[in-house]
Amino acid sequence: MEKQLEFLEKLADIMECETDDLTLDTNFREDIDDWDSLKGFSMLILFEEDYDRKMSVEEFLGCRQIRDLFHAVCE
Amino acid sequence: MAYTILNGVRIEALTACVPSYCEDNLESGQNLFSETELRNVVKATGIRYRRICRSEKTTALDLSIKAAENIFEHTAIKKDEIGAIVFVTFTPDNQMPNNATLVQHRMEFGNLIPAFDINLACSGYVYGLWISAMMAKNLNKRVLFLDGEKQSSITSKRDKATALLMADAGSATLVAPDEVTSDWSFSFETYGEDREALNIPSGGSRNPVKPEDLEYTVREDGSFRRNVDIMMNGMDVFKFVVQKVSANIKNLLKDTGTDDSTIDFLALHQANEYMLKQVAKRNKIPFEKLPISIGKYGNSSSATIPVTICSERSEILREGKRKILLSGFGAGLSIGTAIVETDSPYCGGVIEYDE
Numbered sequence: 001m002e003k004q005l006e007f008l009e010k011l012a013d014i015m016e017c018e019t020d021d022l023t024l025d026t027n028f029r030e031d032i033d034d035w036d037s038l039k040g041f042s043m044l045i046l047f048e049e050d051y052d053r054k055m056s057v058e059e060f061l062g063c064r065q066i067r068d069l070f071h072a073v074c075e
Numbered sequence: 076m077a078y079t080i081l082n083g084v085r086i087e088a089l090t091a092c093v094p095s096y097c098e099d100n101l102e103s104g105q106n107l108f109s110e111t112e113l114r115n116v117v118k119a120t121g122i123r124y125r126r127i128c129r130s131e132k133t134t135a136l137d138l139s140i141k142a143a144e145n146i147f148e149h150t151a152i153k154k155d156e157i158g159a160i161v162f163v164t165f166t167p168d169n170q171m172p173n174n175a176t177l178v179q180h181r182m183e184f185g186n187l188i189p190a191f192d193i194n195l196a197c198s199g200y201v202y203g204l205w206i207s208a209m210m211a212k213n214l215n216k217r218v219l220f221l222d223g224e225k226q227s228s229i230t231s232k233r234d235k236a237t238a239l240l241m242a243d244a245g246s247a248t249l250v251a252p253d254e255v256t257s258d259w260s261f262s263f264e265t266y267g268e269d270r271e272a273l274n275i276p277s278g279g280s281r282n283p284v285k286p287e288d289l290e291y292t293v294r295e296d297g298s299f300r301r302n303v304d305i306m307m308n309g310m311d312v313f314k315f316v317v318q319k320v321s322a323n324i325k326n327l328l329k330d331t332g333t334d335d336s337t338i339d340f341l342a343l344h345q346a347n348e349y350m351l352k353q354v355a356k357r358n359k360i361p362f363e364k365l366p367i368s369i370g371k372y373g374n375s376s377s378a379t380i381p382v383t384i385c386s387e388r389s390e391i392l393r394e395g396k397r398k399i400l401l402s403g404f405g406a407g408l409s410i411g412t413a414i415v416e417t418d419s420p421y422c423g424g425v426i427e428y429d430e
Binding site: 032034035036037038039042044045057 | 095115116119121235309310313315318347349350353
C-alpha cells in the first residue's frame with residue numbers, strides 16, 4: 001500500500017492534482033483535467049529516474065488506467 | 076569541457092525584432108486537435124500567439140537588420156566602430172553566400188570587415204555571444220552579432236509536433252571590449268548521436284531535395300509533413316531538456332561557485348513553458364526569475380533568448396548591473412549556457428517589422 005500511495009503522490013505532482021483525486025482505476029488521460037502529452041513525457045522520466053524502468057512511448061500509449069502504469073513500473 | 080571563463084567584454088546594446096503578423100494558436104490549431112486537446116496543448120506549451128512572416132519575401136535577415144538599425148539610430152555608435160559581423164542562423168537567405176556578407180552590404184559597412192555566419196539552431200545565441208566576445212577582444216573593436224530565424228517556411232501547418240510551436244524573429248547584439256567588466260562563464264555540451272530528435276531530413280548535401288521531398292506525406296501520428304520541414308521527436312527533446320539541460324545549468328552554477336540567489340534572471344530558450352518550468356524546478360530556481368515570452372511570440376529558435384530579454388526584462392537591464400544566466404538548447408543536440416554580467420546597456424526592446 002505504501003508503495004502504491006507513493007506512486008500516486010508522484011503522479012499527482014505531475015498531473016497537478018491532489019493525491020486523493022487518483023486511484024488505480026483512474027483513467028488518467030480522460031478523468032483528470034488538462035491532460036497533455038508533456039505530462040506523459042514527465043511520467044516516462046519519473047519511471048526511469050525513480051523506478052529504474054524505461055517505458056517506450058508505445059507501451060505508455062497502451063496504458064489506460066493508473067493501474068496499468070503501476071503494474072508495469074512497480075511489479 | 077566543464078566550463079570556460081572570458082573577461083574584458085560587455086554587452087553594449089541589444090534589440091529584438093518580430094514580424095507584426097500574429098497567429099492565434101486557438102484558431103490555427105483547430106484542424107489539428109479537438110477543442111479540449113487544443114486548449115490543453117496551448118496551456119501546457121504556454122504558446123497562445125506566434126509571430127510569423129506573412130510574406131515569402133521577408134526573412135530572418137530583414138528582421139535582424141531592422142533590429143541592428145534600431146541600435147545605430149538610438150546610440151552614438153558609428154558603423155566604422157564595428158570590427159566584425161557575425162550572424163547565427165540555420166535559415167539564411169541563400170545557401171551561398173551567407174547572411175553576414177549581405178548585412179555588410181545592406182547596412183553599408185565598409186569593405187574592410189570580416190563577416191560570417193554560424194550554423195546553429197536553438198543553442199546559437201550563447202555560441203554567438205561567446206564567439207563575438209572572443210573576437211571583440213582579439214580585434215579590440217565592437218562586434219555586431221545578429222541572430223535570427225525564419226522557421227515558418229519550413230514548418231508544416233499540419234504537423235502536430237511543430238505547427239503550434241515555431242515562430243520567426245531576429246535580433247542584434249553589440250559586444251564591445253571593455254577592460255573593467257567581470258568574468259563571463261560558458262559551458263557547452265554536444266550530443267550528435269541524438270541528432271535525429273530534431274532535424275530537417277532533406278535539403279542538405281547528404282539528401283539533396285528530390286521532387287517527392289516537397290510533397291506532404293502522412294506520418295505515424297497522423298501529421299502531414301514534407302521532408303524539407305523541421306521534424307521533432309517530442310519525447311526525445313523533452314527528456315534531453317529536462318535531464319541534460321537542467322544538469323548543465325546546475326553544473327555551471329556549481330563549478331563557477333555561483334550562488335543562484337545572485338542571478339537576477341534566467342534567459343532560457345523558449346521551447347515550451349512546461350519544459351522551462353521543469354528545468355527551473357530541478358534547479359530550485361523560483362519562477363519569478365524565469366521570464367516567459369513564448370506566449371506572445373512563439374518559439375523562434377535561438378532568437379528567443381534576445382526576444383525574451385528585450386520583451387520581459389528590458390527596463391531591468393537598462394537600470395544597472397545585472398547577472399543573467401542564459402541557456403540555449405536544441406537541434407544537434409546541443410547546449411550552450413552562460414553566466415554574464417551586464418551594466419546598463421542600450422536595450423531597444425522588441426520592435427515590429429511591418430510587411
